[in-house]
Amino acid sequence: MSKKRETELSSLERSEFIVRKERLYGQLLAACAVLTIAVTVGIILSLSGQALTFFGHVSPIDFLTGQNWSPLSNTPSYGVIPLISGTLIVTVGSAVIALPVGLGAAIYLSEYASSRVRGIVKPLLEILAGIPTVIYGYFALVYLTPLLDAPLPIRQTIIPEWLSFSLPVIPDWVPLLPEFTLVVGEFVLVVPSISTFNALSASIAVGVMIIPMVSSISEDALSAVPDSLREAGYGLGSTKFDVSTSIVVPAATSGIVSSYVLALSRAIGETMIVVVAAGESPKMPTFPNILENFTESIETMTVAMVNIASAESLGETVAYESMFAIGLTLFAITLTMNYIETLQRSGRFQYAEIKGKAFEAILIAATLVGLVALILLFGFMFFDAFGPLSASLEWYLLFLSTLVAPVSAFTLYCRRNPAARTANARASAAVFGGLVLSLAAYIVLRAMSPYGPLVYLITVSSMPLSVAVYGRYAENSYFVGPAMVLAMLLAIVWTFGSEVLLFPLLDAVFGLGNALLGGVPVLGSIPVPVGRGLLVTAIAVGVPTLALANSVLRRRTSRAGILAVFAVLGLSAAGTAGLDRLIRPILEVLPIWSAYAGVIGLPVTGILALLITRQRGMRAGMTAAVAVVGGGLAVVAIASAVSMDPSLWVVLFFGMGVPTAYVVGEAVISDRDGRVGVAGPFIILGGILVGAYLERLLSVTGPDSWVTPTLLTNSWNGLTATEAGAYPSIVGSIMIVSFMALMAFPVGVGAAIYLEEYAPDTGWKGRLANLVELNIANLAGVPSVVYGLLGLALFQNLLNFAPGLVFSAAATLGFLILPIVIVSAQEALKAVPDSLRQASYGMGASRWQTIRSVVLPEAVPGILTGTILALGRAIGETAPLIIIAVPTTTFTTPGGLFSSGAAVPLRIFSASANFAPEYRKGVVAALAIVLLVLMLTMNAIAIVIRNKYQR
Amino acid sequence: MSEPDQETQAGSTDETGNSSLIETHVTSDTSVDTQGENPTSVVETRNLSVYYDEEQALDDVNLDIYEQEVTAIIGPSGCGKSTFLRCINRMNDLVEAATIEGELRFRGTDIYGDNVDPVALRRQIGMVFQHPNPFPKSIYDNVAYGLRVQDRTVTDEIVETALKRAALWEEVKDQLHTSALDLSGGQQQRLCIARAIAVNPDVLLMDEPASALDPIATSKIEDLIEDLTSEYTVIIVTHNMQQAARISDRTAVFLTGGELVEFDHTTTIFENPADDRVEDYITGKFG
Known part of the structure; x- marks a missing residue:
C-alpha cells in the first residue's frame, strides 16, 4: 500500500503556469478595485482642471462671497452664495x-x-x-x-392682530402675504401665494x-x-x-x-x-x-450646472468653466x-x-x-395616464370576467398549493421575462440593423476559440482566460465603434504604408476603403497564425512572448472589426429575418442544447436543438404565408417561446404536484387577448388612455399630443442601460471579489484595500450631476467625442452605478459562509478555484439583485445625461454605440416644461408611468430573486 | 493498539475504569517499543510555535505522526489542538494574524519552505471539519470536487469507491444528483469524508468530526475512521476522551498555552500517563 502511495506522491509544488495564471486573475481583479480610485481621481482632475481656469478669470473670493449669480447675462456675475x-x-x-x-x-x-x-x-x-x-x-x-x-387652510397663517401691529418688522412680513390679508376681529388672516x-x-x-x-x-x-x-x-x-x-x-x-x-x-x-x-x-x-x-x-x-449645460453653443467660455467650479464646490460639500x-x-x-x-x-x-x-404619486399619474374614469361600466365588467376573475381564482388556488406557486413563478418569469427581453433585443437590433451584431457574433465567438487554440500550444497559456475577456471587450467596443475609433487609425496606418511604398503601382491603385479591409483581414488572420506557428516551433516563455500575446489579441480584435466590413456585405444578401434569427436563435439554441444535454444526454440535447430550429423555420413560413414580416415573430419565438416551452415542459414532465401552476401566465395573457378581442367585437368604450401603441412606437411629434411618441428615447434608454451594464458589471463584480476574497487586512495592500473601500463609500455619495461633469471632461474635452453619444452616456452612468454594484456584490460575497471556503481550501483548491466554483455560484443571486437595482437607478438617471449633452429630442433611433441617442427621462424632463394640459397631464404622465412600471418591474424581479435564494 | 471492546463502555464504568488506572500510575517507557515496529513518520514537527498576533497558541511542539495510524489530539478548549492540526496543511495561512516558528516536515520536506505551495500540499493532506460543510452542489459533484480542482479525470467508479469507503454508498446511490444539503448531518459528515478521500490523500486531518453529530452518527464515523487506517494516516482532534481511547493508536495531550504535555501510545496515555497533569485531565479533575 505504501509503495503505491509513494509512486502517486507528486511534488509539493504546482505547475508554474497555473500559479502565474491565477496570480494574473488576482491582479486583474485588483485592477478593477483600483479603477474606482481612478474614477475619483478623474472626477477631481476634471473638476479642478476647468475650475482652475475659471478661477483665473474670477477670483475665488468673489466666487465664494458674491451675492449675484448671472453667468449667462451680458454682464455676467459669478457669486455662488x-x-x-x-x-x-x-x-x-x-x-x-x-x-x-x-x-x-x-x-x-x-x-x-x-x-x-x-x-x-x-x-x-x-x-x-x-x-x-x-x-x-x-x-x-x-x-x-x-x-x-x-x-386649503394649511396655507393660511393667522396672526393675532396685536402681533401684527406691535412688531416693527411688519413691512417685511408683508411679502409673505402678497395675495391678500383679511382682518377679522382681532386676527389677521394671511394667505400667501405660491409661485408656479x-x-x-x-x-x-x-x-x-x-x-x-x-x-x-x-x-x-x-x-x-x-x-x-x-x-x-x-x-x-x-x-x-x-x-x-x-x-x-x-x-x-x-x-x-x-x-x-x-x-x-x-x-x-x-x-x-x-x-x-x-x-x-x-x-x-x-x-x-x-x-x-x-x-x-x-x-x-x-x-445652475444644468442651466449652463443646456445653454447652447457655449464652448470654452467662463460660464462653461463656472459649471466645473460649482461642481467642485458641491463635490467638496x-x-x-x-x-x-x-x-x-x-x-x-x-x-x-x-x-x-x-x-x-x-x-x-x-x-x-x-x-x-x-x-398619491402613483395615483395621480395613473389617473392622468390611463384615464380610467372615461371607460364604460361594460368595459370594466368585460375585463373583470376575462382577466380579473380567472386570475384571482388562480391566485387563490396557488396560495393553497405551494408547488403550483413555484411553477407559476417560473413560468411567469419565462413568459414575461422572455417577452420583455425579446422586445428589448428586437428594438435595439432594429435600431442598429441586425447584420452588425450577427457579424459580431460570428467573428467574436470565433476569436476566443482561436485564442484558446493558440493558448493550448503556447507556453503563455495562463493568459488565455483573462485574454479572452479582454479580447471580447475590445472587440465589442471596436466592432460598434469602428468608425470612430478604428478607421481613422487604420487609414493613417494605410496612408503611411502607401506613402512609403508609393512607388509600387499595384498598392497605390487600391482605393483606401478596400485597402484597409484587406489590411485588417491580413492582420486578423496573419498575426495569430504567425504567433501560433512561432510558439509551436519555439516553445519558449519570455517577456517578449507575453507582449506578443497581447499584441495578437489587440490585432485580432482589430481584425474582427475589419472582418465586419468584409463579411457584412455577404451576410446582407440574406433576408433580414435570418439575421434576427441568427443573433437571437443561435445562442438560445446553443444554451438549450447544453442544458438538455446535461440533464438528459447528448441525444435529447441534439433533438431539442433540431426541433427548435425547425420551429423557428415554421414560424417564418407561417408569417410569410400571411404576408407579415417574420423578424419580430422569429425573435419572440426564440426569446420567449423557447424558454417558456423549456420551463413548461420541465414542469409537466417532472413536477407532479405543481404542473397546474404553469398555466398562470397564460391565464393572464389569454385574459388580456380575449378581453381586447371582445372589446373590439362588442365595441365597448374603453378608457381614454395616453399609454398607447403610438406613444411607444412613434417618434416625438411636436404638433399634436395624440401623435407624440417616445420610440427613439425608449431605444436610446435600452441601449444606454444595456451597454452600461456590459461595462459596469464585470468591473464592479471584479472589484468586489478582490476586496472580499483577495485583499489582506494588513500591509500596504491592506491599506490600499481600505482606501478603496473608503473611496467607494464616498463615490456612492457623490451627486449624479458631478458624474456628468466627469463624463463631459473625459469624453468630450479629452477624447473629443461628439456630444451626447450613447457610448459616453453608458460609460458615465457606468461610473455612477459602479459603487452600487461593488457594494451589493460585496454584501453577496460576505453572505457566503466561510465554512464553504474552508472546505474548498481543505480540498486543495486554490483561491481562484474556490472563488469560481464555490463562492461565486453561491453569491450570484445576491449579485444579480444588486445589479438589477443599480440598473433600475440608472434607467431613470437624468442630470448627468443633460450635462454630457444627450439630446432631449431625437427623431431617429441611435444607429450604434457611437451615435447620439436620447433617453426616456430626458423626454419627460423636456416635455414637463410644456404647459399645454394634454402634455402636462397626458403624454408626460403616460411616459412617467411607463418609466415607473419599468423600474418597478426591475425592483420586483430583484426582490423575487432575493427572496428565492435568501437562506 | 487499543482494545475497543474494553473502552467502548460509556458512562459510569468508564469512570471507575479510569480511577482504577490512576492508582496503578506506573510509567513504562518500554511499552512504546513493544507496540510499534519501527514505524515511518509522515509528519514531524520540531520546535513548532504558533502565535496569533501576540498570543501564543502553540509552544515548542515536537511530535512525530506515524504512517497508517490514527493519532488523536486531545486537550482542553483553547489548548491549540486545532491550531496544530491546521498547521499541518497550512490552513493557518488563511489567518493573517498567525505567525509560525520552527519546523514542520511532511515526508521529509519542510512544508513552510519556499518551494512548497500550500495548495499543492493540501492536495495530499485532506481535511474534515468540525461541522459538516458540504458544498451546495449535488452529492456526486461534492465527491468529484477535489478531482476537478486538481484537473484529474472524474469517473463514476472513483466517486462510487469513495462513497463506499465512507460507508455512504448504500444510502445515497439512488440520489447521487440531488443536493448534498438534503442529507442528514451524519450523512453530510460522511460525505465530507468521502469528498476528502476521493482524491486519495496521504494524510487525513479531522477536526472534531463527530462533535456536531448524534451518538449513532458518531459511532458510524468512528467505525469508518478505524477502517480508513488500513490506507491512510489519520490525525484526529477530539474533545471526547472516550473517542480518542476507542479509535486512536497514539494520543497527544495538549494543555492550555499550547504545550504538548505527553505523546504516547493511547493505552499508555489512558492507563499509565507519565505526567500528573495528563492524569488530572483524563480523570476530569481539570480542563
Whole structure:
C-alpha cells in the first residue's frame, strides 16, 4: 500500500503556469478595485482642471462671497452664495420632512411592526428611493404645487392682530402675504401665494425621496441592537415605549446619524427635482421671514450646472468653466458630509415623554406618510395616464370576467398549493421575462440593423476559440482566460465603434504604408476603403497564425512572448472589426429575418442544447436543438404565408417561446404536484387577448388612455399630443442601460471579489484595500450631476467625442452605478459562509478555484439583485445625461454605440416644461408611468430573486 | 493498539475504569517499543510555535505522526489542538494574524519552505471539519470536487469507491444528483469524508468530526475512521476522551498555552500517563 502511495506522491509544488495564471486573475481583479480610485481621481482632475481656469478669470473670493449669480447675462456675475442658499433651503425643507418621519418609520418597523408588515412595508418605502427623480420633479410641479396653492387652510397663517401691529418688522412680513390679508376681529388672516416654481414643493418631493434612506438605514441599525438588551429592559419591568426610546434608539444612534448624514448629502446633490419644480431664479434668502423663501422660485447649485449645460453653443467660455467650479464646490460639500458620516460615532437623542399607544400611533403615522406619498404619486399619474374614469361600466365588467376573475381564482388556488406557486413563478418569469427581453433585443437590433451584431457574433465567438487554440500550444497559456475577456471587450467596443475609433487609425496606418511604398503601382491603385479591409483581414488572420506557428516551433516563455500575446489579441480584435466590413456585405444578401434569427436563435439554441444535454444526454440535447430550429423555420413560413414580416415573430419565438416551452415542459414532465401552476401566465395573457378581442367585437368604450401603441412606437411629434411618441428615447434608454451594464458589471463584480476574497487586512495592500473601500463609500455619495461633469471632461474635452453619444452616456452612468454594484456584490460575497471556503481550501483548491466554483455560484443571486437595482437607478438617471449633452429630442433611433441617442427621462424632463394640459397631464404622465412600471418591474424581479435564494 | 471492546463502555464504568488506572500510575517507557515496529513518520514537527498576533497558541511542539495510524489530539478548549492540526496543511495561512516558528516536515520536506505551495500540499493532506460543510452542489459533484480542482479525470467508479469507503454508498446511490444539503448531518459528515478521500490523500486531518453529530452518527464515523487506517494516516482532534481511547493508536495531550504535555501510545496515555497533569485531565479533575 505504501509503495503505491509513494509512486502517486507528486511534488509539493504546482505547475508554474497555473500559479502565474491565477496570480494574473488576482491582479486583474485588483485592477478593477483600483479603477474606482481612478474614477475619483478623474472626477477631481476634471473638476479642478476647468475650475482652475475659471478661477483665473474670477477670483475665488468673489466666487465664494458674491451675492449675484448671472453667468449667462451680458454682464455676467459669478457669486455662488445665492446658489448655496438655494441648496440650503431645499435641504432644510426636505430634512424637516424626512428626518423625523424616516426615524419614526424606522422605529415602528423595527420595534412595533410584525415581521409580516415589515416585509411588505420596507420594500414599499424603498421604492420611493428608486423612483427617477425627474418624475418626482414632474409630480411636484404638476400635482403638488397646485395642491398647495389651492384654497386649503394649511396655507393660511393667522396672526393675532396685536402681533401684527406691535412688531416693527411688519413691512417685511408683508411679502409673505402678497395675495391678500383679511382682518377679522382681532386676527389677521394671511394667505400667501405660491409661485408656479417654488422651493416648497421641491423640498417636499426631495423629502419624500430621502425618507427611505433614513428609514432603511436607521431600521437596519435598530434591528442590529441585540435582543438581549431589549430583554434586559423588559426584565427590569420597562414598557415597550421605554425600551424603544431609552435603550434601542440610543444604542443605534450612530447608525441613525449615519442615515441622516447620507440622506442630507443626497438632498444637497439632488438635481432633477429642483430643476423641474423649483425653477431657476438665483436669489439671496430673505430674513427674518424664512418661510417666504419656500414660496418662491430659487436656484440651487445643481440647477445652475444644468442651466449652463443646456445653454447652447457655449464652448470654452467662463460660464462653461463656472459649471466645473460649482461642481467642485458641491463635490467638496458632499465629500465632507460623507467623511463626517464615516467618522461620526457619538451623539444622543432625547425624546419627549410620549407614552404608550400615542407613541405607537405617531410612529404608524410616520410610516404612513411615506406610503401615502407613494400612493398619491402613483395615483395621480395613473389617473392622468390611463384615464380610467372615461371607460364604460361594460368595459370594466368585460375585463373583470376575462382577466380579473380567472386570475384571482388562480391566485387563490396557488396560495393553497405551494408547488403550483413555484411553477407559476417560473413560468411567469419565462413568459414575461422572455417577452420583455425579446422586445428589448428586437428594438435595439432594429435600431442598429441586425447584420452588425450577427457579424459580431460570428467573428467574436470565433476569436476566443482561436485564442484558446493558440493558448493550448503556447507556453503563455495562463493568459488565455483573462485574454479572452479582454479580447471580447475590445472587440465589442471596436466592432460598434469602428468608425470612430478604428478607421481613422487604420487609414493613417494605410496612408503611411502607401506613402512609403508609393512607388509600387499595384498598392497605390487600391482605393483606401478596400485597402484597409484587406489590411485588417491580413492582420486578423496573419498575426495569430504567425504567433501560433512561432510558439509551436519555439516553445519558449519570455517577456517578449507575453507582449506578443497581447499584441495578437489587440490585432485580432482589430481584425474582427475589419472582418465586419468584409463579411457584412455577404451576410446582407440574406433576408433580414435570418439575421434576427441568427443573433437571437443561435445562442438560445446553443444554451438549450447544453442544458438538455446535461440533464438528459447528448441525444435529447441534439433533438431539442433540431426541433427548435425547425420551429423557428415554421414560424417564418407561417408569417410569410400571411404576408407579415417574420423578424419580430422569429425573435419572440426564440426569446420567449423557447424558454417558456423549456420551463413548461420541465414542469409537466417532472413536477407532479405543481404542473397546474404553469398555466398562470397564460391565464393572464389569454385574459388580456380575449378581453381586447371582445372589446373590439362588442365595441365597448374603453378608457381614454395616453399609454398607447403610438406613444411607444412613434417618434416625438411636436404638433399634436395624440401623435407624440417616445420610440427613439425608449431605444436610446435600452441601449444606454444595456451597454452600461456590459461595462459596469464585470468591473464592479471584479472589484468586489478582490476586496472580499483577495485583499489582506494588513500591509500596504491592506491599506490600499481600505482606501478603496473608503473611496467607494464616498463615490456612492457623490451627486449624479458631478458624474456628468466627469463624463463631459473625459469624453468630450479629452477624447473629443461628439456630444451626447450613447457610448459616453453608458460609460458615465457606468461610473455612477459602479459603487452600487461593488457594494451589493460585496454584501453577496460576505453572505457566503466561510465554512464553504474552508472546505474548498481543505480540498486543495486554490483561491481562484474556490472563488469560481464555490463562492461565486453561491453569491450570484445576491449579485444579480444588486445589479438589477443599480440598473433600475440608472434607467431613470437624468442630470448627468443633460450635462454630457444627450439630446432631449431625437427623431431617429441611435444607429450604434457611437451615435447620439436620447433617453426616456430626458423626454419627460423636456416635455414637463410644456404647459399645454394634454402634455402636462397626458403624454408626460403616460411616459412617467411607463418609466415607473419599468423600474418597478426591475425592483420586483430583484426582490423575487432575493427572496428565492435568501437562506 | 487499543482494545475497543474494553473502552467502548460509556458512562459510569468508564469512570471507575479510569480511577482504577490512576492508582496503578506506573510509567513504562518500554511499552512504546513493544507496540510499534519501527514505524515511518509522515509528519514531524520540531520546535513548532504558533502565535496569533501576540498570543501564543502553540509552544515548542515536537511530535512525530506515524504512517497508517490514527493519532488523536486531545486537550482542553483553547489548548491549540486545532491550531496544530491546521498547521499541518497550512490552513493557518488563511489567518493573517498567525505567525509560525520552527519546523514542520511532511515526508521529509519542510512544508513552510519556499518551494512548497500550500495548495499543492493540501492536495495530499485532506481535511474534515468540525461541522459538516458540504458544498451546495449535488452529492456526486461534492465527491468529484477535489478531482476537478486538481484537473484529474472524474469517473463514476472513483466517486462510487469513495462513497463506499465512507460507508455512504448504500444510502445515497439512488440520489447521487440531488443536493448534498438534503442529507442528514451524519450523512453530510460522511460525505465530507468521502469528498476528502476521493482524491486519495496521504494524510487525513479531522477536526472534531463527530462533535456536531448524534451518538449513532458518531459511532458510524468512528467505525469508518478505524477502517480508513488500513490506507491512510489519520490525525484526529477530539474533545471526547472516550473517542480518542476507542479509535486512536497514539494520543497527544495538549494543555492550555499550547504545550504538548505527553505523546504516547493511547493505552499508555489512558492507563499509565507519565505526567500528573495528563492524569488530572483524563480523570476530569481539570480542563
